[in-house]
Amino acid sequence: MATTGLPESISSDLSRVTQSLQMLAPRWNVWVLLTLSQKPLRYREIKSALPWLPDGQLHPRLGKLTESGLLERTEFEPQDVLYGLSVRGRELLPVLGVIAAWGGKHLEKETVLDPATGHRVPKAVPRAQDIEDTIALIAPRQATPILWALRVRGTSSAKALAATAMPERHLTNVYQPLNRLAEDFLVTKDREGRVELTAAGRDLAPVYQSLSAWAAGAPLSEAASHPVWAPTPVQPQDRPAVWVTTQPRIPAVPTPQARPAWKPGDLFFSHTTTVVRPAGAPTTGGRTR
Structure with missing residues (x-):
């Protein structure tokens, strides 16, 4: 188990979650x-x-x-x-659905013209790709420990964050994973170097709640009471958001020309969404699929 400056019970939970991510990654x-x-x-x-x-x-x-x-x-x-x-594999399916929902909301998507409305809308993406790309953001070494430490500490300096997330490693080792999380819009840094979770980072709460419950063999009905990622008061509104992005991981996969709206249990394809890139956002932000 990776050593952190978090309480032992939280560190044990974090270890189970990171191991689960490594199994799926x-x-x-x-x-x-x-x-x-x-x-x-x-x-x-x-x-x-x-x-x-x-x-x-x-x-x-x-x-x-x-x-x-x-x-x-x-x-x-x-x-x-x-x-x-297996039984454990079937129990994982609802967790994958939660991960897919985060990816469908936050991961950058190519837009296509909707002939019915004449507007550009996000292109349908296989839900397996949304899940895989989401895991690619949070599975790398130290990514999840840093996100958990930030959830506990709130706004933090890189030095204090390193002491909490990776106390046995040199302070400078925090900068590479921290910079990647910033490039992927999961954390933000101000001019003084203080770091905090973005709205997308805070929205990972259901992902970590469900992963934690599954890894511990607990029912997902108990997930919302997670000691770190339990619901918190509404945070101040961020500056205009941009979609979280990630590097390409798979070749293009043929998809049907038309796809019906997503239904519960249909995990392979994203449901039609009305989310579009915010006005004024850059054409691409950080890594793209």
């Missing part, structure tokens, strides 16, 4: 889990659903997810293997 893991979200499938069926993923990448991911306890493997013959979500 490898590229395509989320796609595999969502492919199996409806029913167990044989290897060839999974391969057909993820045609861009070669055997050399699909087979190891199935093995790792099985070892982690998220998948169950049933072998009928050497070339006839059935994969399905």
Whole structure:
């Protein structure tokens, strides 16, 4: 468990969450889990659903997810293997839905022209991509400890933040992950170097609440009472927001020309959203998908 300056109970919780993120972070893991979200499938069926993923990448991911306890493997013959979500894997699906909701709201999207209205609207994005890109922001080493420390401390200097999030490491080690979080609009720094969470960073509360509950084996109904990410009074309004962004992680995946509105349980595709880039925001902000 990574050492932090947070209370032991919070550090233990944080460790479970970061381990869960590391389990989900490898590229395509989320796609595999969502492919199996409806029913167990044989290897060839999974391969057909993820045609861009070669055997050399699909087979190891199935093995790792099985070892982690998220998948169950049933072998009928050497070339006839059935994969399905385990109980823990099925319990993870609502958590992935919460992560997808954050990504759908905050991750930058390409806009396309809506023929019906003549307005530009965000292009539909596979929900697995929203989940994977969100995890890519918070899974890197020290990212989540820094975000948790900021949630506890509020506005903080980098030095005090380093002492809380990574006390066994040199102070200067905080700047690289902190700068990345600033580039991704999860934290903001003022001219005096003091740091605080942005609105997007504070909106990670449901993500961390649900991850914490799942990692501890607790029901999601208890998630909102999290000791760090429990609801707090409304914060002062930020300056005009920009969408959080992240580097490309996957090649273009063919998607249907038209997509119905998202329904509960439909985890693969983002629902139609009316969120658009704020007026006056830069064409791109930081990293893009």
